[in-house]
Amino acid sequence: MFQISEVLKKVPFFRTLSKDGLSFIVERLRFKPFDANQVICRVGDPGDKMYIIINGSVDVIVEAPETGHKKVIATLKSGDYFGEMSLLTGEPRSATVVTREPSEMFILSKEDFDVIVERFPSISLSMGKIMSQRLRDTLRQAAQGSEGAPAALQGSLAQRSLEEVLRICEDNSLNGKVLVRHGEEQGEIELEKGVIQQVVLGDLPEDQAMDRMLSWREGEFVIQPRPLSLEDAQPVAESESRRIVIVNNSKVVQRLLQQALEREGFEVYAVETIGKGQNLVRSLNPAMVLVDTKLPDGSGAEFVTQVRNFSSLPVIVLADTDQAESIRQRLETTPAVYFPSSQEIPELLRLVRSILS
Structure with a gap:
């Protein structure tokens, strides 16, 4: 016999819970037996329950809308679970689940799940x-x-x-x-x-x-x-060469820079933290980053240092005049770091064009 708490730990949004938290969930599980070949849920049914298989097994079945052909995409057995994502999204069932044999299950309802979320933020x-x-x-x-x-x-x-x-x-x-x-x-x-x-x-x-x-x-x-359009489907190399990431805590500055760069034909992405900026650099492989010196989770210099661990792309640091020299000294041995002579939009655009040409 498997441990229910061990099964719950496999569910992505329960992994952070302690032993007491898992026990709180177990207390809210409802036991229910099912006969062989019994339909547990159908495609389109409300997604208001999660099931944990104690004994027995089930088939997960999808139906092709064009032909009506039914296909078993998975067979779940003792210790497996299904329906967990419906508790998260509230989406209708995307598959039909039918027992292969007499089976026993624990059920967690949406109402009890909401109580659990309130208790464990x-x-x-x-x-x-x-x-x-x-x-x-x-x-x-x-x-x-x-x-x-x-x-x-x-x-x-x-x-x-x-x-x-x-x-x-x-x-x-x-x-x-x-x-x-x-x-x-x-x-x-x-x-x-x-x-x-x-x-x-x-x-x-x-x-x-x-x-x-x-x-x-x-x-x-x-x-x-939105579905990808033909206009969006540019060659990867060309698209990447026109991508610029802005890391700045000010929404106003973000918007000003984004509008100016987009008028120049660049594809611009703007975020406000070091963490988000690093994620964009990793996923987009942009041509350049413009970063502010003061960010909610650190400094522009820290961003540059961390990004250099995995990328050599050019970075323009937007530093106030009284900060520029100290930051220059901190990053003087770091390659491909640039400081504009002013933070006026025309000067920034000139520097961007110069670096990327």
């Missing part, structure tokens, strides 16, 4: 990481030219606030839209490279529409990445 952090990874996977599929439209991601505003959802979209430079529903109201937020372009909610002005949607604590959200 660390689960919310793990949930955010998982959702962010799912969005990255979806965007990667779109970039690789997968057939059909990229899959949408959805969830509950009770578990993940709209502010958090938009932060995930920003971190992953989403091109697409976020649909938000609350009762009979539905709003829409258009994003380009993770930056909000348009907000629509009835006839409300954009600022009022955004404030209203941010106040919603109940409802659903759907993240819809």
Whole structure:
């Protein structure tokens, strides 16, 4: 007989819990027996339960929409689990699950899961990481030219606030839209490279529409990445040579630099921390980075030093006049680091063109 706590540790958003936390979950599991060939859930059913197999086995079955052909994509046995992602996203079932033999299971309901999340907030952090990874996977599929439209991601505003959802979209430079529903109201937020372009909610002005949607604590959200267009499908080498990452804590400075560089034909990504900047450098392989000296999680000099562990790309450091000399001395042995003579936009553009030419 397996240990239930050991199975729970395999679930991504339960891994951070202590022994007491896992015991708290075990107390909320409900036992249920199933007959052989019994349907546990069908495609499209509400995703409101997670199942842990105690004894027996099940087949996970998908059906091709064009032909109606059914295919077993997995067989799960004692100690396996399924339905965990539905607790996170609230999405309907994506497959049908049928027992192969008489089976016994523990069930965790959505209601009990919500109690667990309230008791152990660390689960919310793990949930955010998982959702962010799912969005990255979806965007990667779109970039690789997968057939059909990229899959949408959805969830509950009770578990993940709209502010958090938009932060995930920003971190992953989403091109697409976020649909938000609350009762009979539905709003829409258009994003380009993770930056909000348009907000629509009835006839409300954009600022009022955004404030209203941010106040919603109940409802659903759907993240819809935009399918890759032919215009987006540039050769990788050419695309990378026009990518620039901005690491700056000021949204105003981010926007000014982004607008100026995009007018020059560059593909620009802006973030505010060292960690996010490093992630973009690793994933995008940009031609250059513009970094501020003061960031929430460190300094521009620290960013340069850390990036040099895995990349030699040129970095422009945006330092105030009274800081520039001390930072120059700290980075004097670091290659491909540049300091503009001023922080005026024309001077920055001149330096960018000079370095990349």
